[in-house]
Amino acid sequence: MSSCVSNDRCGTGLTQRTRLASRTRLALRARVIAGGIALVIGSLIWGAQAIAQTRPVIKVASLTLPVFNPIVWNVMKARGFDVKAGFDLDIHAFPSISAFYAALATGEVDALVGGPTIFQKMSLEGVPIRLFATGLKLSDLVIFARDPAIRRLADLKGKQLAIDMGSSQYQMVAIYARAKSINLGKDIAVINGNFAISRAQLEAERVDAAMVVEPMATMISRAHPEWPIIFNGNEGWHEITGQEGWEIVAALRADSLARMPDAARRMTAALQDVAAFMRTDTDAADRIAVDTVKLPAGVLKEAVATKRWDFDVRPIAGTERKVIWDMFERAVAAGFVPSLPDEAIVYRAP
Numbered sequence: 066m067s068s069c070v071s072n073d074r075c076g077t078g079l080t081q082r083t084r085l086a087s088r089t090r091l092a093l094r095a096r097v098i099a100g101g102i103a104l105v106i107g108s109l110i111w112g113a114q115a116i117a118q119t120r121p122v123i124k125v126a127s128l129t130l131p132v133f134n135p136i137v138w139n140v141m142k143a144r145g146f147d148v149k150a151g152f153d154l155d156i157h158a159f160p161s162i163s164a165f166y167a168a169l170a171t172g173e174v175d176a177l178v179g180g181p182t183i184f185q186k187m188s189l190e191g192v193p194i195r196l197f198a199t200g201l202k203l204s205d206l207v208i209f210a211r212d213p214a215i216r217r218l219a220d221l222k223g224k225q226l227a228i229d230m231g232s233s234q235y236q237m238v239a240i241y242a243r244a245k246s247i248n249l250g251k252d253i254a255v256i257n258g259n260f261a262i263s264r265a266q267l268e269a270e271r272v273d274a275a276m277v278v279e280p281m282a283t284m285i286s287r288a289h290p291e292w293p294i295i296f297n298g299n300e301g302w303h304e305i306t307g308q309e310g311w312e313i314v315a316a317l318r319a320d321s322l323a324r325m326p327d328a329a330r331r332m333t334a335a336l337q338d339v340a341a342f343m344r345t346d347t348d349a350a351d352r353i354a355v356d357t358v359k360l361p362a363g364v365l366k367e368a369v370a371t372k373r374w375d376f377d378v379r380p381i382a383g384t385e386r387k388v389i390w391d392m393f394e395r396a397v398a399a400g401f402v403p404s405l406p407d408e409a410i411v412y413r414a415p
Contacts, residue, residue: 124155126168126177131358139357150335175321180233182396188406193319195412197329201313202375206298210274224273225254227263244305279368340376
């Protein structure tokens with residue numbers, strides 16, 4: 066005897082069973098799809114982590130002042146130029162120039178960008194340094210005077226100059242002065258102070274002139290357009306050597322290079338990307354400087370436009386080696402260092 070009381074009730078039961086089976090199949094299909102998606106996402110995350118883990122980490126020293134170092138590293142990190150070049154940039158900030166260089170000497174960091182003659186001195190003291198790329202030209206270095214009657218460095222004889230005596234910039238000014246038979250500290254009284262203090266001394270009328278670098282130079286020009294620039298590092302260096310010099314170059318520790326043989330090539334590529342970005346998209350670079358080191362808007366853009374901020378990255382092992390070596394020789398002649406460094410200080414790719 067049929068279990069269906071009527072065809073309608075039997076049909077209804079069949080429909081319900083069909084719908085239940087359909088829902089079961091749909092739920093099973095959804096679970097399969099969800100599992101597949103989860104597997105794909107997991108694979109992508111694992112793959113990204115694996116790629117990140119294969120990138121070397123390069124630790125660099127920076128400064129807490131709104132100067133070249135932090136701006137360059139912040140742009141590199143913000144735009145991902147480090148990742149593009151195949152490494153992860155790890156920025157370590159220091160409040161003073163002495164601590165900044167000490168970090169490279171002790172191996173706390175792998176690399177930094179700094180003064181060629183400071184690196185020369187460190188190399189002679191046994192720090193395993195390898196210079197691999199140029200950076201900022203000497204046009205970044207300027208001296209302002211309060212009195213419009215002071216037009217050149219020689220006019221400061223018998224007057225006071227605020228200047229950071231621990232900086233490579235001081236050495237460049239002293240080398241130029243020596244070539245012009247001017248003795249800093251004797252013919253011109255020297256008041257020691259970092260760039261910010263030197264600026265404050267000039268604004269407070271405690272000194273007659275002050276040495277600063279970009280972007281502070283642009284900030285002073287904006288605030289005091291009547292103050293003359295009596296010395297430009299690039300012009301002065303060209304006057305005594307017939308060629309441009311370098312205020313900032315890039316260095317890596319030799320042991321870091323041994324651990325990361327491709328570090329110099331990768332870092333050079335990333336620095337070149339930063340330099341190109343600053344020239345071609347200066348507005349965006351300016352915004353990064355505003356957001357990271359709190360530089361007033363438009364200052365970096367103006368520094369680049371005036372050519373005082375002239376960031377040009379080239380391998381030192383090429384034609385720039387002669388320029389750097391000439392700087393070393395002049396530092397020896399001026400008495401800043403006792404001798405030339407070992408030629409291994411200039412990195413040559415294996």
